[in-house]
Amino acid sequence: MSEPSPAPWPRLRLDDWAATRDTLHMWTQIVGKARMAQSPLVNHWWHSTLYVSARGLTTGTFPAGSGMVDVELDLVDHRLLARSSNGGHRGFALEGQSVARFYEQTLEVLTALGVDPVFQPSPNEVDPAVPFAEDTAAREYDGDAAHLFWQQLVRVDRVLGEFRARFAGKVSPVHFYWGSMDMACTRFSGRSAPPHPGGAPNCADWVMVEAYDRELSSCGFWPGGGDEGAFYAYAYPTPEGFVERPVSVGEYSTELGEFVLPYEVAAESDDPEATVLTFLQQTYEAAADLAGWDRAALEVDPGRLDAHRYRRGQDGP
Structure with missing residues (x-):
């Protein structure tokens, strides 16, 4: 079957x-x-x-x-x-x-x-x-659209959670950040990073310095960058050769300064979750390999406990 x-x-x-x-x-x-x-x-x-x-x-x-x-x-x-x-x-x-x-x-x-x-x-x-x-101007709220956006985030949360489980080093929760209105998950090499230059609109530079004070590879999804939103991936600091690194899905955007996979491309693929995971894994490997991360120490098999997982019909507790 x-x-x-x-x-x-x-x-x-x-x-x-x-x-x-x-x-x-x-x-x-x-x-x-x-x-x-x-x-x-x-x-x-x-x-x-x-x-x-x-x-x-x-x-x-x-x-x-x-x-x-x-x-x-x-x-x-x-x-x-x-x-x-x-x-x-x-x-x-x-x-x-x-x-x-x-x-x-x-x-x-x-x-x-x-x-x-x-x-x-x-x-x-x-x-x-x-x-x-x-901000007293009348604002629009389409409940059906807001509900659909949340349903998108449910899918994104699941796939980012699966990706997060592959990493044993320091890694952020899968979270929604309200400043840029995006879902994100960030991995860290364990090394410090140069002070971030800042520059986000109406956001103090020291806020960005705190956010980027360690070497990282970050990915996520936001409602921009494509007709239906986009997945993104970047590294800070950006290692030499990162921009030119080939990936099988998505591409590097010089305008945005990060790899981008339009949501609609993933949604129309035969297996959206697998498509997004491929994008996340390949862009992470680009950052980790080019910056010399200790991948053997930082990565883990998320299925390592499957042999011990209780399944219906088994004997025992």
Whole structure:
């Protein structure tokens, strides 16, 4: 019997949801900043990111008073939901509204749950960076498009998680970073890196120095770079020969300064997950080989415990 075909990946053209994408970008910035402001600093800003959940995007738990709070953008029922470890919960509907109104409602919810939401009240890595409270123009929110985008992120989270499992060295969580609105996973060689030059719009250079203070190979997905978004991969610092390294899927973009695989190319392939994994593996190998990483020490077989995994029908516990 032949293997069943992989489930098709969701399709969403950027031109069809650009306004909603920009709205969602601002909302994730506000929620992400709230988590960052309450959490102790973790290297590379890992204390500030969001994560894909079974309903949308979540902060995960973060400190609030003597307890914990989490905030979720539920992209199934289209609500912001916040819950406290003391049993409190608050929320409001996600709908077309100004960024200022979303900001106001989010602060009200957090304050009611005992969070003191003090953070820079304007977006980063965008230009212009209109302060949240002053962004009073009506914003579009297409719930169906937001739901489809989340379904894309579910697929991306799965494939990045599988790729992450192949590495035994220091590696980031698979996370959603609200500054550039992308899913990412970053591997590290263990060596230091030269100070990053910065240059991101409305983002202090020292922020980028903290993010890139170790030699790395990074990959991910963002809703740009293709008709339906794109997977990307880059190295910092960029080793000599990286730009010219051939890959079997995707190509190097001189405009973006990284390897790019359009989402639609992966989605239309016979096996999207395998296509993306090939892109991620080949671009990582380009970075690791050319920079002389100790691959034998840093890589691991993610299936090494399969022989010990319990399977239905086996004897034993």
